[in-house]
Amino acid sequence: MKLLNAQQIRELESITMERQNITSADLMQRTASKTYFWIKHNLGLKYAYTVVVGPGNNGGDGLVLAQFLTRNDYDVECVLLEVSDTYTPEYTYELEKLKRSDCKIKSVKTEADFEEVNLTGRIVIDAIFGIGLSRPAANMVASFIEKINTSLTQSVIAIDLPSGLYCDQLNSPDDTIVLADTTLTFHVPKPSFFFLEGGNSVGKIIVLDIRLDYAYANDIDSKYFYLTTELVGTSLKKRTIFTHKGNYGHANLIGGRKGMIGAAVLMTKAASFSGVGLITSTVPSVGLEILQQRVPVAMCETRYGEHQLEGEIEIDEKYTYGIGPGMGTSAASVQFLSNFLDKIDRPVVIDADAINCIAENPELLNKVPENSILTPHVKEFRGLAGDTTDSLKQLELLTSFSMKHKVYIVLKDARTIVCTPEGKCLFSLNGTPGMATGGTGDVLTGILTGLLAQGYTPEETAKVGLVLHGVAGELAAERLTEYAMTAETIIEEIGNAFKVLLNA
Numbered sequence: 001m002k003l004l005n006a007q008q009i010r011e012l013e014s015i016t017m018e019r020q021n022i023t024s025a026d027l028m029q030r031t032a033s034k035t036y037f038w039i040k041h042n043l044g045l046k047y048a049y050t051v052v053v054g055p056g057n058n059g060g061d062g063l064v065l066a067q068f069l070t071r072n073d074y075d076v077e078c079v080l081l082e083v084s085d086t087y088t089p090e091y092t093y094e095l096e097k098l099k100r101s102d103c104k105i106k107s108v109k110t111e112a113d114f115e116e117v118n119l120t121g122r123i124v125i126d127a128i129f130g131i132g133l134s135r136p137a138a139n140m141v142a143s144f145i146e147k148i149n150t151s152l153t154q155s156v157i158a159i160d161l162p163s164g165l166y167c168d169q170l171n172s173p174d175d176t177i178v179l180a181d182t183t184l185t186f187h188v189p190k191p192s193f194f195f196l197e198g199g200n201s202v203g204k205i206i207v208l209d210i211r212l213d214y215a216y217a218n219d220i221d222s223k224y225f226y227l228t229t230e231l232v233g234t235s236l237k238k239r240t241i242f243t244h245k246g247n248y249g250h251a252n253l254i255g256g257r258k259g260m261i262g263a264a265v266l267m268t269k270a271a272s273f274s275g276v277g278l279i280t281s282t283v284p285s286v287g288l289e290i291l292q293q294r295v296p297v298a299m300c301e302t303r304y305g306e307h308q309l310e311g312e313i314e315i316d317e318k319y320t321y322g323i324g325p326g327m328g329t330s331a332a333s334v335q336f337l338s339n340f341l342d343k344i345d346r347p348v349v350i351d352a353d354a355i356n357c358i359a360e361n362p363e364l365l366n367k368v369p370e371n372s373i374l375t376p377h378v379k380e381f382r383g384l385a386g387d388t389t390d391s392l393k394q395l396e397l398l399t400s401f402s403m404k405h406k407v408y409i410v411l412k413d414a415r416t417i418v419c420t421p422e423g424k425c426l427f428s429l430n431g432t433p434g435m436a437t438g439g440t441g442d443v444l445t446g447i448l449t450g451l452l453a454q455g456y457t458p459e460e461t462a463k464v465g466l467v468l469h470g471v472a473g474e475l476a477a478e479r480l481t482e483y484a485m486t487a488e489t490i491i492e493e494i495g496n497a498f499k500v501l502l503n504a
């Protein structure tokens with residue numbers, strides 16, 4: 001699915017109205033009805049609701065939603081933030097309809113009116129601004145947003161996007177933005193959800209399909225794509241009855257050093273859950289017993305060094321390689337990596353210390369085979385490509401770096417982004433802050449190498465691997481909480497993550 005900016009969303013809406021022969025008011029009804037049914041199924045009548053309405057069509061959505069809630073016997077009141085003298089015809093029409101219903105309506109013109117509004121214990125529906133935010137929220141609206149953020153509400157649900165958050169520009173740190181627990185967004189996540197600047201405000205994101213014109217949406221010229229579990233699920237390869245382990249590839253995971261054998265264990269174990277036919281773990285000999293005991297399905301190659309990997313690796317055609325976690329950045333490690341890169345002529349997965357070695361010895365970058373997959377976290381990417389001042393500039397650098405070096409970069413972060421050698425960026429929302437612990441990146445390396453070995457193209461590998469890893473993380477958090485989950489429990493959930501993709 002393409003990721004769209006505000007202007008593209010407006011174009012898509014107007015094409016939809018034209019092709020489906022509906023009005024803007026009809027589309028608003030559809031939007032509010034989708035929102036209402038989500039609330040009905042997920043929250044229901046046991047809560048009291050306050051719909052806070054702004055001056056544009058996002059406010060219009062709120063007015064129609066308040067009518068749905070009122071008609072269906074919800075305890076609901078509507079707060080009108082009067083920040084404009086002019087309103088769209090849809091807004092005026094829907095307000096008149098709401099006034100004729102039983103919904104309590106409170107009008108807020110100045111901060112003196114705030115006293116009339118008590119948000120304690122209520123579910124606040126934020127319909128103040130949507131994609132039409134044109135400047136930072138200020139004055140009375142900013143104060144009301146502060147009131148929402150500091151009240152003891154039951155929860156805060158943002159309609160389309162949290163008010164104060166831009167759709168496709170970066171917010172400043174001092175902008176006032178609604179801090180939502182849930183964002184019900186229409187058609188597709190907004191670009192700003194993926195950026196650090198403001199992106200913490202969205203809470204859990206739910207994408208509601210409002211049947212905008214699919215064909216037009218697919219044709220919009222955008223190099224930014226959103227990866228859904230449905231989409232990635234269709235890329236999974238089927239296994240054929242008369243096949244054997246030799247048909248599913250042989251992953252060779254290279255890494256680990258004394259005191260860091262855990263990294264090798266994690267990537268090897270993760271690979272063993274990826275469907276790959278055979279696995280070899282290449283570790284210094286100090287890791288032999290640990291590996292054999294912890295991952296008995298993997299073979300172990302220990303010819304290259306005792307405490308750290310060193311010397312010249314022998315490359316075998318049968319292997320698909322992943323290299324880096326825990327291998328260290330000593331002179332011997334750099335030489336080992338350099339020898340490896342000299343000999344290898346097909347795509348490999350490169351992570352962690354292998355990236356750090358390249359960052360410290362940039363000439364190694366020229367040896368990286370085309371279409372390889374590099375998986376730096378943000379700090380490693382900075383070492384590799386340089387620093388930037390904000391998320392948009394980082395995205396530009398990511399694109400130019402991937403294109404220049406003809407590699408796939410999986411830029412690991414709270415919102416991981418994959419950039420292809422053609423400059424296409426793939427965004428995913430899967431994952432959880434519970435994954436912000438040691439070793440979770442090693443798990444991704446194992447998954448990616450296992451997939452690449454099975455014959456997935458590098459692009460399919462990056463897409464499937466990224467979403468599988470994120471969903472496995474979400475499932476581990478569901479089972480154990482974001483606090484108690486670990487890299488190992490993510491591995492345990494890879495099977496269930498496959499089920500999610502297969503059933504999506």
Ligand SMILES: NC(=O)C1=CN([C@@H]2O[C@H](COP(=O)(O)OP(=O)(O)OC[C@H]3O[C@@H](n4cnc5c(N)ncnc54)[C@H](O)[C@@H]3O)[C@@H](O)[C@H]2O)[C@@H](O)CC1
Pocket residue numbers: 013023024025027028031054055056057058059061083084128129130131132133134135136137138141159160161186
């Ligand atoms: N027919 C449609 O156009 C549809 C619109 N939809 C909803 O409408 C939203 C977009 O509607 P709009 O384009 O009216 O945009 P908004 O509802 O975001 O509001 C724009 C209005 O707010 C004012 N404004 C912007 N920033 C301000 C600020 N900082 N302080 C005070 N006033 C400010 C603008 O001057 C304009 O009047 C979407 O996010 C979505 O929720 C959906 O219902 C789908 C259908």
Ligand SMILES: Nc1ncnc2c1ncn2[C@@H]1O[C@H](COP(=O)(O)OP(=O)(O)O)[C@@H](O)[C@H]1O
Pocket residue numbers: 352377412413414415416430431432433434435436437438439440441442443444
């Ligand atoms: N806040 C977060 N939300 C979602 N995913 C996260 C978050 N923080 C980290 N992750 C994910 O966890 C992994 C961490 O990888 P990395 O930093 O390489 O860890 P390590 O080197 O310890 O294995 C990445 O896949 C990253 O996207």
Ligand SMILES: [K+]
Pocket residue numbers: 058126127128129130158159160161162163
């Ligand atoms: K909103």
